[in-house]
Amino acid sequence: MLTAEDFTQLPLLMWEKVFAKVKKAVVFMDDRSAEALHWSGGAGALLQAGARNVKQFSSFEACGENEPKAVFVVSTLLKGRTVDIIKDIISLSHFQYCVVFTAVPHSVHLFANNVSTEMDGFPVFEQFEEKLCEWMGNMNYTAEVMHSPVVFAPVSQQLIVASPFAHLFPLLPADLASINAKRPEKKRFGTLSDLDGHSLPVELQIEIKSLVSALNSMFEAAGMREESFAVGPMSRIIAGELANHNQAKNRRKTAPSKASIIFIDRTMDLTGAVGHHGDNLVEKMLTVLDPLPGHVTDVQVDMLELTSVQRTPHSQNTVAPGCLAQTQWASRALSQMLQTLKCCRGRTRKNTSVPARFKCTLSAPLATGTVYVDRSSMAKPTLCICTSLESRTFELHWQRAQSFPQSPSEPRRPVICPSWTLMSRLESVQCGQSRAWVAEVL
Structure with missing residues (x-):
């Protein structure tokens, strides 16, 4: 049976098909696909x-x-404006090899072209x-055209x-x-x-069928057969579409594991959506910080x-904003740095000379950032990290911090750390015209 960690790796498996085709290619991505990546x-x-x-x-x-060579990754049907953009890019370039990935399956392309019966092969893609x-x-x-969810x-x-x-919203009385x-x-x-x-509009049916196909692909990769529950009119339609999906029927016959999936209309559970009680760190971040440009699930952290x-x-716009998303190597970097802090804390107990204030610089091919650590109080070290690093390789350099405040009377340098899993407390601090986050390391 899959663990929670294994299940979160499934989206990465969906991208492996794309990664296998991008060697020596220029990749063109629409906003929705870029946000998923x-x-x-x-x-x-x-890269x-x-x-x-x-x-x-x-x-x-x-x-x-x-x-x-070019690789196109789109989240829409290969119709209309999407086709026009691909044609424009190719016409202005000198490609000899083009690969197109669409998140919409071939069966939905047939439906969009008013083909109600299943056909052998992939005629629309061909x-x-x-x-x-x-x-x-x-x-x-x-030229290659293929589907990848x-x-x-x-x-x-x-x-x-x-x-x-994200734009898929439950039906309202006005829709009826x-x-x-x-x-x-x-x-x-x-x-x-x-x-x-x-009875729904064709555009909405296409969205629902695409979502159901993506869910089926995830369950198929996980080897699971689902038991669906629905709360609300839209959820009932989506659950019914998943139950009648042809590929899902075949999967449920052979899948070794079992799981329950609950569809809930957002309009049936408004308590959490409209509440601002601030019980968790993520809610504070999503409420205070502005959305990352072009994204609906991440926020921008002021790195200035x-x-x-x-x-x-x-x-x-001088300094690129940070964000909440972290690559695996960034998480490992934080873990290594926190482990170093623990070692420093142990040395202090043994009266070993350790700098009271120092900084850690993360050097990477695509970006650099500086982590400031204030060890004036070993019981509550304060951490600050630049989160916009994208490289998987990094180096850690420890040295004394020259720009850190040297006296308690001087204002503390604002610190930012969106890695909420490593924090025990978070406070919002006003810094001039902006707002920063101060956190205590566990």
Whole structure:
């Protein structure tokens, strides 16, 4: 049976299919896919897999003659604007090899094209491969189109979110009126509970089918057969769609493990959504800090206070913001640093000479950051860390801190540490025009 840690590794397995294709390629990603990757290693994972560059999925992007390979990762159907952007990028570049990953399965592409029966192979993807070769200017060039459900983000060992579906919201009475307005009077629904999946707008049906397919892929990777429970009209429709999913039926016949999945409409559980009691650290962070640009599940941490850059109205974009997401190597770095603190604490008890104030500098190919540690009180050391590091390799350099306040009367340098699992207490501190976090190390 899978442990909680094994289960949170499943989103990373979904990305392995993408990582296997990015060697020597320029990767183009839309915002939803980029946010999912943000929690699964970030751009550093693509670069470590061999990618040459990572660019925004936009018609204003292109590549040079020395970049013949491209990988597109999108979270939408291969129709409409998505197709137009891919065509624009290819037309402005000199690609000879294109790979397209879509988070929408082939069965949903058939549904979107009004094909109600299952077909052998992947005709929609095969037709799009021919279009890619046509846009590249040579039918002998290589093009691949495939499905990979890269929609899940492992926020913690107990929480996995599907950020591409953040806009999917339960049905409201206004939606019922809109649906009934397009139906004959005798076939109108009385309540939201009377709705079925076929009565919903096509766009909403596509979203639900895509979500169900992604859930099925996760359960299949985990080798589980689910027992579904639903609370609310929308949840009942999603649970019914999962129960009738063809691939899910086959999976449940052979899956060795069993699990329960509970679907709950957000409108049926508003207590937690509207409450601001502040019982946990994550809630404080999500409430006080601004959202990370282009994201719905992460927040931006002001890193300007950790530098000597003067705060002006134009300095907001001078230093890239930090965030809550951490790669595995960053967690290991924190653990190693905390272990060093424990060793220093033990040496102090033995009257061994240890600097009272020192700093740890994290050096990495993609970013650098400084960790300040105040050991003036060994019982409650204070930790400060830059969280925007993306590299998996790092070096630790210990040295005395020259810029740290030398007297208790001087203001304490603001510290930031979004690694809530390592903190025993968190306080919000006003620092000029911004707000920083002060935390005590466990």
